[in-house]
Amino acid sequence: MPGENLTRDEARERAELLTVDGYDVALDVRSATGGPGRDEPAEGPLTFRSVTTIRFRAARGGASTFADLIAPSVNAVTLDGTELDPAAVFDGARIALADLAEGEHVLVVDAQCAYSRTGEGMHRFVDPEDGEVYLYTQYEPADARRVFANFEQPDLKAPYRFRVTAPAEWTVWSNGAEESREGGVWRFAETEPISTYITAVVAGPYHYVTDSYSRTFEDGTTLEIPLGAMCRKGLAKHFDADDVFLITKQGLDFFHEHFDYPYPFGKYDQAFVPEYNLGAMENPGCVTFREEYIFRGRVTQAAYEGRANVILHEMAHMWFGDLVTMRWWDDLWLKESFADFMGVFAMTGATRFEDGWITFANNRKSWAYRADQLPSTHPITADIRDLEDAKLNFDGITYAKGASVLKQLVAYVGRDAFLEGARRYFKKHAYGNTRLGDLLSVLSETSGRDMTAWSRSWLQTAGVNSLTPVATYDAAGRITELAVLQEAAESHPELRPHRVAVGLYSRNTEGELVRYARAEADVSGPRTVIGELAGAERPELILVNDDDLTYCKVRFDEVSLATLRTHLGDITDPLARALCWSALWNLTRDGLMPARDFVSLVLAFAGRETDIGVLQMLHAWTRTALVHYAAPAWREEGGRALAEGALGEL
Secondary structure, three states, rough: OOOOOEHHHHHHHHHEEEEEEEEEEHHHHHHHHOOOOOOOOOOOOOEEEEEEEEEEEEEOOEEEEEEEOOOOOOEEEEHHHEEHHHHHHHOOOOOOOOHHHHHHEEEOOOEEEEOOOOOOOOEEEEEEOOOEEEEEEOOOOHHHHHOEEOOOOOOOOEEEEEEEEEOOEEEEEEEEOOOEEEOEEEEEEEOOOEEEEHHEEEEOEEEHHHHHHHOOOOOOOOOEEEEEEEOHHHHHHHHHHHHHHHHHHHHHHHHHHHHHHOOOOOEEEEEEOOOOOOOOOOOOEEEEEHHHOOOOOOOHHHHHHHHHHHHHHHHHHOOOOOOEEEHHHHHOOOHOOOOOHHHHHHHHHHHOOOOHHHHHHHHHHHHHHHHHOOOOOOOOOOOEEEEHHHHOOOOOHHHHHHHHHHHHHHHHHHHHHHHHHHHHHHHHHHHOEEOHHHHHHHHHHHHHHHHHHHHHHHHHOOOOOOOEEEEEOOOOOOOEEEEEEEEOOOOOOOOOOOEEEEEEEEEEEOOEEEEEEEEEEEEEEEEEHHHOOOOOOOOEEEEEEEHHHHOEEOOOOOOHHHHHHHHHEEEHHHHHHHHHHHHHHHHHHHHOOHHHHHHHHHHOOOOOOHHHHHHHHHHHHHHHHHHHOHHHHHHHHHHHHHOOOOOHHH
């Protein structure tokens, strides 16, 4: 509807005018249990009452602005004690605030808001098994306005107090800790200043499990964090809350150790909710997840690893996104790319899933490589003109490519410099909003590297580069020169600075293909010589981007490709093997390797794969090769060969 699509210019103007001092939000959701289940009543959508009090200041007099609200109806609007005519000031998406005086103001909005069936705003779910009703909120990027009146943009942060009236037999949670419960009224402690889109309410007869986390810091202070985890009652028998709490505690230990900034939001609840329209959401103190992460039967270790990754991804947001938040959605990567990277970083450093970078290299980056070669690709720091643009930016570029580029950034500046930069970033901008330059400035301080050129090449351009090794040898079979050639697509011709490791592999006496030499170097421009590897013995395999430090398509020289055709399964290092699989798939996608050759490699070597996540990815790629890339006349034969191969492995 008109006014629903907030523009960047409007948000900038409103941020220059307003400072928000606080919200008091009162919700009455008792109507949730009185509706007819999945069907909406004939007279209109099922609604709940929402009364919001906003305290704010205007920087100058005579200005006009608006508050955001998407609701079927508004009962009353009061500004500084004066009643306004709802019909005159509310258009269905905005509440007009005209001719404001300079200084303090109080806006009170009493509205009837609608329950959602789409996961936007206040979602209402009726359990088909037992008829119980469950509520939860989901707002990103701008759906808090479907639940309460507000200034819906990330850089107008404020503290919140929530009061929720609900059926007395329910339990209610929000971002803040529960302060009191009288009858069917729950009151919650005031939050720290946060953005609208990460406020949250969860309500219903949820099954709830508790635990606690404690950490004593070097100065002798102790941090106590109450932990909670919940799901609907019908899933309680499947809920392995102990494992959820284990990963949670390991993550909190890891982030406290590396970020040097205590978890800032009090308690830590995690709600696994039905009909969720995405994976999870980082609401501080009240994280929400899709309930499919509660496994109802036996699943692979890759599924448990995936859940651990999501738990730690959302936890990383408590610092990257919640404590420090992007000013506008242009810099969505400042939270999503970091959380995607830090989730794997923490998982491999603190949990039983020590091989998480293998799954990342083979699975997560595959999403990025594909998205980055479509016509819809865009720079990591996209041009987000309005909320409609923002909704389109939650994609493989912002998440997977952004995280891949951050892994390159860590290699480029060094792990210690990166983490020290993060620590300074949190302390300098706590409870505030930032842009790209704010992070780059602290990284320049800690690393001594010029981040301007790096940022322009990696964050402000699109496309993926290809890196190919070229080696020459002397009569004794030793390397005289090893160079890395960098290429770019015509549509995105940028050549980037890459910090890479180049590995040399040969078979040992047991027939295993192992690395015997490695060099790390900065690759830039069309051709870079890796001088450190001169004089090394002739390898059977040259692996550019060994250890997966950068974001690129790896190519092979003819000898290396021939080695992989016969000895791919002999590579002992699972990460190196995963990188080779990924590179071979990119060759297939690019039409440089016939689809049936890739299928043959899978038939020959997939059965020797030790990482279940890699094996699952190989299944997916092979199906794509068979259905979309192989000659139609060969598909029946290829499908039969794959079925027989799988049966043989079983």
